[in-house]
Amino acid sequence: MSPCCLKTGYALVWMTTVIVCVGGVVSVGVVSVGVAQERVEASVAHQAVVDAEASLPEILVGHKQIAAVPGKNGGQKIPIVVVVIAGAIALVAGIILMVRHFEKKRTAALNVIASEIGLAFSAIQDDELLARVRVFSLFNKGHSRKMRNVMKAEGESATLAIFDYQYTTGSGKHQQCHSQTVVSVESDSLSLPSFTLWSEGLLAKLGAMMGAQDIDFDEHPEFSKSFVLKGDDVPAIRDFFDVEKLDFFAERRGAYIETAPNLFIYFRGKRRKPEQIRELMTDGYTAYAVFGGRSPNGSSPDSYDV
Numbered sequence: 001m002s003p004c005c006l007k008t009g010y011a012l013v014w015m016t017t018v019i020v021c022v023g024g025v026v027s028v029g030v031v032s033v034g035v036a037q038e039r040v041e042a043s044v045a046h047q048a049v050v051d052a053e054a055s056l057p058e059i060l061v062g063h064k065q066i067a068a069v070p071g072k073n074g075g076q077k078i079p080i081v082v083v084v085i086a087g088a089i090a091l092v093a094g095i096i097l098m099v100r101h102f103e104k105k106r107t108a109a110l111n112v113i114a115s116e117i118g119l120a121f122s123a124i125q126d127d128e129l130l131a132r133v134r135v136f137s138l139f140n141k142g143h144s145r146k147m148r149n150v151m152k153a154e155g156e157s158a159t160l161a162i163f164d165y166q167y168t169t170g171s172g173k174h175q176q177c178h179s180q181t182v183v184s185v186e187s188d189s190l191s192l193p194s195f196t197l198w199s200e201g202l203l204a205k206l207g208a209m210m211g212a213q214d215i216d217f218d219e220h221p222e223f224s225k226s227f228v229l230k231g232d233d234v235p236a237i238r239d240f241f242d243v244e245k246l247d248f249f250a251e252r253r254g255a256y257i258e259t260a261p262n263l264f265i266y267f268r269g270k271r272r273k274p275e276q277i278r279e280l281m282t283d284g285y286t287a288y289a290v291f292g293g294r295s296p297n298g299s300s301p302d303s304y305d306v
Contacts, residue, residue, distance in 0.1 A: 109274040110149045117278060119151040119162070126150045129161055133184055136258040136265055137196065142167040142178070151277070157294050158187035160284060164271055180256075181272040183284035184265045189294035192259040193240050195231030199254050220246040226253050248290045252283070264291065 107123045114121035125147040133139050150163040166179045200214075215237055216224035223246045231237045249255055254268045266287050272280050 106274065107149055110151065110277065113274050113277050114151040117281065119153050122150045122152075123148060124150075126152070126161070126163070129163070129184070132186065132263065133182075133265060135260050135263070138180075138182075138256075138258060138265065139165070142169040144168040157189055158185055158288060160185050160281070160288075162277060162281060162284070179271045180267045180269075181277075181280060182265050182267045183280055183287075184263065185284055185288045185293070186263040187288070187293050188262055190262045190264070190288075190291055192261055192264060192291060193231060193233050193236040194259055194261070195229060195237050195240075196258045197227055197229050197249065198256045200226055200228045217241065217246060219243075220250065223247075223250045226250060227255075245290055248286070257287070 111121045111123070129150065129152075130139070130147050139145065145167045146165070148164050148166075150161060152159070152161040161184045163182055163184075164179065165182050166177060169176050169178065195215075213230045215229040215231070215234060217238075218224075220243070227249060229237065229241075249257075252268060255266065256268070257264060257266045264287070266284055268280070268283070
């Protein structure tokens with residue numbers, strides 16, 4: 001066989017190898033993202049993008065240590081790094097495409113749900129709403145902050161909004177994406193002391209042991225062991241949390257809430273599935289009622305005009 005044919009044959013072999021490697025990597029990435037999406041929604045897919053992108057610099061820095069395959073009859077050596085980099089780039093691209101696909105499906109599903117329950121819907125960020133809720137620490141954490149899929153109802157007594165919110169902490173390989181579906185309720189009928197409430201975990205317990213603030217209630221040990229409650233005006237917060245409010249949150253472990261005088265935000269866990277939006281909205285209505293919000297039509301959360 002002639003040297004030219006040999007070179008052509010080697011080239012075809014290497015092209016086949018690259019295609020197989022890239023295709024295999026993309027297939028693995030697609031399957032992995034699909035499984036992640038089923039389990040914990042798109043936050044894991046976003047984290048997969050972060051991890052994949054963070055790995056690229058290491059591949060490029062270490063490429064000199066990767067063996068090269070010698071060519072035959074003095075032909076040019078073809079470094080394996082070409083295959084590795086091509087596969088890594090294909091993986092990142094594949095994951096990004098899958099994330100976009102899942103996000104479009106989520107947006108479409110939330111639009112349908114919003115229409116069914118009478119909420120106005122916008123897929124993009126509401127700048128005015130974001131400016132108002134930035135009084136809360138949640139919206140000042142990390143970087144790459146994004147609000148999307150905003151569902152809103154404005155009534156005579158209150159304005160309710162439900163939206164997806166995402167931010168990133170750390171950098172490089174240590175980046176972590178945080179996603180929640182948040183309820184905000186704003187009303188002139190509210191008169192709230194400013195406080196932050198979240199579920200008590202190991203770090204919070206260690207902090208309390210070291211003297212960090214945690215307002216407890218001896219008359220409600222279930223609430224006190226389940227939540228951390230912080231705020232500047234401790235007497236006002238103690239007066240505000242009567243038995244009804246303590247019972248409400250004791251039944252909702254995993255809840256997070258921040259308040260301002262006539263505005264509060266509430267969420268539980270990570271992003272909610274579209275079919276869980278009604279339940280989250282009911283929680284927001286109920287919290288509004290428990291906090292003393294006014295309803296002109298009655299006391300049931302379903303009767304609120306928002």
